[in-house]
Amino acid sequence: MDERDLVLVVEDDEATAAFLADNLAADGYRVAVASGMGEGLRAIEVRRPSLLVLDLLLDDGNGLELLDRVRSADGLASRIDPQLPVIVLTGRTGESDRVRAFGRGADDYLPKPFLYAELLGRIRALLRRAQGRPRRGAVRVGELAIDPVTRGVRLAERPVHLSAKEFALLHALSEEPGRVYTKQELLRDVWGYISMGNTRTLDAHACRLRKKLRPSARPWVVNVRGVGYKLTEAL
Amino acid sequence: MTLSCVAVAGWTLAGLLGAWALEQRRRLELVARADHELRGPAALLFLAVERMRRDPAGRGYAAPLETELERLRAGLADLAAARDGRHRRRREDRSELEPLVRSSLDAWRSALRAAGRPVCIDWRAGRAAVRADRGSLARAVGNVVANAAEHGEGPVELRAERNGRAVRLEVRNGSGAGSDRPGRGRGRGLRIASDAARDAGGSLRLVRSNSDVVAELELPGDEDRGDPPRAA
Numbered sequence: 001m002d003e004r005d006l007v008l009v010v011e012d013d014e015a016t017a018a019f020l021a022d023n024l025a026a027d028g029y030r031v032a033v034a035s036g037m038g039e040g041l042r043a044i045e046v047r048r049p050s051l052l053v054l055d056l057l058l059d060d061g062n063g064l065e066l067l068d069r070v071r072s073a074d075g076l077a078s079r080i081d082p083q084l085p086v087i088v089l090t091g092r093t094g095e096s097d098r099v100r101a102f103g104r105g106a107d108d109y110l111p112k113p114f115l116y117a118e119l120l121g122r123i124r125a126l127l128r129r130a131q132g133r134p135r136r137g138a139v140r141v142g143e144l145a146i147d148p149v150t151r152g153v154r155l156a157e158r159p160v161h162l163s164a165k166e167f168a169l170l171h172a173l174s175e176e177p178g179r180v181y182t183k184q185e186l187l188r189d190v191w192g193y194i195s196m197g198n199t200r201t202l203d204a205h206a207c208r209l210r211k212k213l214r215p216s217a218r219p220w221v222v223n224v225r226g227v228g229y230k231l232t233e234a235l
Numbered sequence: 236m237t238l239s240c241v242a243v244a245g246w247t248l249a250g251l252l253g254a255w256a257l258e259q260r261r262r263l264e265l266v267a268r269a270d271h272e273l274r275g276p277a278a279l280l281f282l283a284v285e286r287m288r289r290d291p292a293g294r295g296y297a298a299p300l301e302t303e304l305e306r307l308r309a310g311l312a313d314l315a316a317a318r319d320g321r322h323r324r325r326r327e328d329r330s331e332l333e334p335l336v337r338s339s340l341d342a343w344r345s346a347l348r349a350a351g352r353p354v355c356i357d358w359r360a361g362r363a364a365v366r367a368d369r370g371s372l373a374r375a376v377g378n379v380v381a382n383a384a385e386h387g388e389g390p391v392e393l394r395a396e397r398n399g400r401a402v403r404l405e406v407r408n409g410s411g412a413g414s415d416r417p418g419r420g421r422g423r424g425l426r427i428a429s430d431a432a433r434d435a436g437g438s439l440r441l442v443r444s445n446s447d448v449v450a451e452l453e454l455p456g457d458e459d460r461g462d463p464p465r466a467a
Binding site: 013015016019020022023026089091092093094111112113114115116117 | 270271274275277278279280281282283285286289304307308311312315
C-alpha cells in the first residue's frame with residue numbers, strides 16, 4: 001500500500017488544479033482533484049485524504065459549506081474525518097474573509113496568488129502537526145481490528161458483536177492504546193455527559209466489553225482503579 | 236425665508252454627499268471585482284511557472300517570469316490594501332541580488348535583441364544580498380530595467396558594485412527620444428521604482444549626461460547572518 005500522504009485539491013479551475021496537482025505530485029504527494037462541492041465531499045469519503053486544499057468559490061456551492069460538512073461529521077457514522085486538516089486557497093483577501101474561514105474551521109488560509117513554496121511549507125507543517133492526532137480510519141491493535149466505517153470489530157480475524165455504546169467505548173479507548181482515559185473523559189466523549197454522573201453505566205459497559213473480548217487470553221480493556229480504563233497496547 | 240434656504244441648502248448638500256458616497260462605493264466594488272478576477276489567473280501563472288522551473292528545458296524561462304510575477308503579486312497586494320485606504324504590509328526577506336537583476340534583464344532580452352540593442356552586465360558586487368520586501372525589490376529593479384529597455388536607445392549597460400555596505404546598480408542606456416523624459420522629470424515607472432527603492436531601504440537617482448541616461452539604484456547590503464539568501 002502506498003504510504004504517501006494523499007492531498008485532495010478541491011478547485012473548480014481545471015488548469016489551476018492540474019498545475020497544483022502536478023507540482024504536489026512532483027514533491028512526493030499522492031493527489032486527488034475534485035472540481036466542486038459534491039465531488040469534493042465524495043472524494044473525502046471515498047479517498048480519505050490526509051489533507052484538503054480547498055478553493056472557496058466553487059461552481060456548485062461555497063467551499064465554506066463543504067468545510068461545515070467536514071467539521072460537523074461525527075467521524076463514526078460517516079466516513080468523513082472531522083479533523084481533516086484544511087488549507088483554504090482563495091482570491092478573497094479581506095480580513096473578514098480570513099476570520100470567517102478560520103471561524104468555520106479552516107486550519108490555514110492562503111490568498112491567491114501565492115508562492116507555491118509557501119503553500120508546500122504550510123502543507124508540510126499541517127501534516128506534521130496532524131501526525132499525532134488520533135486517526136479516524138480503521139484501527140488495529142495487535143489482533144484487535146476496529147473499523148469505524150463498518151462499525152465492525154474483529155479479534156484474531158473473528159467478528160465480535162458489540163452494542164453501539166460498547167463499540168463507541170472501544171473506539172474511544174483505541175484512539176491511544178496504553179493511555180489511561182479517566183471515567184470523566186469517557187462519560188463525556190462516549191455518553192456526552194457534561195458533568196461527572198453515575199459511573200456505573202460506564203463500568204457496566206466496560207465489563208460487558210471485557211467479556212466479549214475474552215476469547216483472547218490477553219486482557220484488552222483494563223480497569224485502572226480509581227482513575228478509568230485503558231486499552232492495552234499491541235504486544 | 237432664510238431658514239428654508241438653509242434647509243434646502245442642507246438637504247442639497249446631504250443629497251450630493253450621499254450620491255458621492257454611493258459613487259465611491261460603486262468604484263470600490265468595481266476595483267474589488269477586478270482585483271478578485273486577477274487573482275485566479277495570477278495563481279495559475281505562479282503554479283505554471285513553478286511547473287516550468289522543474290523542467291530542465293523550461294528552467295531558463297522560469298526565473299525572469301518569477302521575478303515579474305513577484306511584481307504582479309506586490310501590485311495586487313497594493314490594490315487590495317489601497318481599497319481599504321492602507322499600504323500593503325511589507326515582508327522582509329533576504330534575497331540575493333544578482334539572480335534578481337539578471338532575471339529582470341532576461342525578461343527583456345528577446346525584445347532588446349530584436350531591436351538590435353546589446354545587453355552588457357558588469358557585475359563587481361560579488362554575492363550581494365539585500366534584506367527587503369521582495370515585491371518592492373523586484374519592482375525597483377524591474378522598473379529601472381524596463382525604463383532602459385522601453386525608453387532608451389542603443390546598448391543597455393548594467394554595472395553593479397559595492398559602495399561601503401550598500402550595493403549600487405547603474406543602468407545606462409542611450410537617451411533616445413523618450414527616456415522617460417528625464418529633462419521634464421521622471422515618468423510613472425521611475426517614480427514607482429523610486430518609491431519601491433525607498434521601501435527597500437535604498438534610493439534611486441537619475442543622472443543624464445549628453446547622450447546617456449544613468450539610473451543609479453542604491454540598496455542596503457545585508458551581511459550574511461547564517462541564513463542562505465533566496466535566489467530571486
